[in-house]
Amino acid sequence: MTETSRKVPYTTNNAGVPVESDEHSLTVGPDGAMLLQDHYVIEKMAQFNRERVPERVVHAKGAGAYGFFEVTEDVSQYTKASLFQPGQRTDMLARFSTVAGEQGSPDTWRDPRGFALKFYTELGNYDMVGNNTPIFFIRDATKFSDFIHSQKRHPATGLRNNEMQWDFWTLSPESAHMVTWLMGDRGIPKSYRYMNGYSSHTYMWLNAGGEKFWVKYHFKTDQGVDFLTQAEADELAGTDADVHRRDLHRAIESGDAPSWSLKVQIMPFDDAPDYRFNPFDLTKVWPHGDYPLIDVGRMTLNRNPEDYFVHIEQAAFEPSNLVPGIGPSPDKMLLGRLFSYPDTHRYRIGPNYAQLPPNRPHSAVNSYAKDGPMRYVPSNASMPYAPNSFGGPAADVAHYGKTAGWYSEGEMVHAAYTLHAEDDDWGQAGTQVREVLDDAARERLVSNVAGHLKQGVTRPILDRAFEYWRNIDQDIGDRIAKKVNGGL
Incomplete structure (x- = not known):
């Protein structure tokens, strides 16, 4: 077959009109002035300017x-x-991420990892927006923007700044449990395939009889948990900044589909008010001795997106996507995220983001939403308002049955945030250090923290950091202080 006889598609503009040249703009005269009528060149340049x-x-x-x-x-x-009924199989999309870094940042920075899941159920999308840690730095949504600002770049220098991080952490003792995780081995996973995922938040489950339960999700990696040392992570940051993205794509492409086993902790609804600490506090875990893990099923990722921008960059996960049988809890961070996540999608990719391929439900959409930029699927409603007299969709009470809301309890939110017997900020972090970590892991923790503190953290923040760790564990705090102050 000759080069000219190959059957290749012809180039078109965005309206499908054939293009005369892929290489040359339309010009005239001895100076080669480009003509404004070359609308294809103008389209290409204008489209390029708006790619991001x-x-x-x-x-x-x-x-x-x-x-x-x-x-x-x-x-x-x-x-x-x-999606949680026996034998049910549900299509889904997963996105893993680092928290603080920008688009071009290394995958191996010490940072929590996002673990966002979208389940395309028969009753709409259910999203679980979690992390690779079962806890978080703060327990109240009002501090979230402050926390993120402290982890980002310094406003004067444009550089990441450890002093801002430690300033916020040491002034926010509720961060102790999460910082202990972050500075330990799991602060830098070997790859996305070698980390667990957690809902972190507590949710509510409702059964067919109207009974309510509190639930936490644990997605345990079937590949086994593994991590990078700080030295390994630093080297990879300079040699392969996209190592985790590459690893996930290559594993799936080669047929080595990663999987995670879902287990849940279930707390009876009435246990919450009198539990020994606030069960809705995002800085706390539920001890497995109190609420053991219960097996549910398995998540398998077996298909790479055909286009990264379309399917991953435009993917929009939001904890407000709750299907019948699942509801929120009085967790203040969760309640704040119910608003903030869909709101950021409207800003970032437009008010009709739910019509984009990765976000489009696999079930019917009968919404009264209409118009707005980039909308291309019309509403199924005969009239754009409710109630109406023209056969428009009506609320489906049947799928919900008895109320699924904790708010029906009236004072549940207030009761959840009264003082419990073991409501302190240091206890679980100390237990993790003393009873979960072995000697080698404790030594790496000390080294990681000390190395981080040595990079630009000054007094009095440095002294607060030492006291912070002594509150977690006296010996660990002393060892960190000694290493930072020049000891071995």
Whole structure:
């Protein structure tokens, strides 16, 4: 077959009109002045100028893939949510990410990792927006923007600044548990395939009989948890900044589909008010001795996106996407995120972001939403308002049955935030150091923290950092102080 006889598609403009040249603009005269009538060149340049959408303020750098979730156990006594019924298989999308770094930042910075999941259920999308840690730095949404600002770049220098981080952390003792995680081995996972994922937040499950339960999700990696040392991570940051994105894509492309086993902790609804600490506090875990893990099913990622920008950069996850059988809890951070996540999508990719391919439900959409930029699927409503007399969609009370809301309890939110017997900021972090970590892991923790503090953290913040760690564990704090102050 000759070069000229090959069957290749011809270039078109965005309206499908054939293009005369891929290489030369339309010019005239001895000076070769380009003509304004060459609309294709103008289209190409104008489109190029608009290729980027604003990157996410947090979780900007990430990777993702499609797959499925399959229920292997029966948890229908706790929830009527369709995706958790016995034998159910649900298509899904996952996106993993770093929190603080920008789009071009290295995958191996010490940072929590986002673990966002979208399940395309028969009753709409269910999103779980979690992390690779079961806890977080703060417990109240009003501090979230302050926390993120402290982890980003210094306003004067444009550089990442450890002093800002430690200033915020040491003035926010509720961060102790999460900082202990971050500075430990799991602060830099080997790859996205070798980390667990957690809902972190507490949610509510409602069963078919109207009974309510509190639930936490644990996605345990079937590849085994593994991590990078600080030295390994620093080297990779300079040699392969996209190592985690590359690893996920290559594993799936080669047929080595990663998977995670979902387990949940279930707390009876009435246990919450009198539990020994606030069960909705995002800085706390529920001890497994109190609420053991219960097997549910397995998540498998087996399909890479055909276009990264379309399917991953434009993917929009939001904890407000809750299907019948699942509801929120009085967790103040979760309640703040119910607003902030969909709001950031409207800003970043437009008010009709739910019509984009990765966000489009696999079930019917009968919404009264209309118009706005980039809308291309019309509303199914005969009239754009409710109620109406022309056969428009009506609220579906049947799928919800008895109220799914904790708000029906009246004082639940207030009661959840009264003082519990073990409501302190240091206890669980100290337990992690003394009872979960071995000697080698404790030594790496000391080295990681000390190395971080040596990079630009000055007094009095440095002294507060030493006291911070002594509150977690006296010996660990003393060892960190000694190493920072020049000891071995």
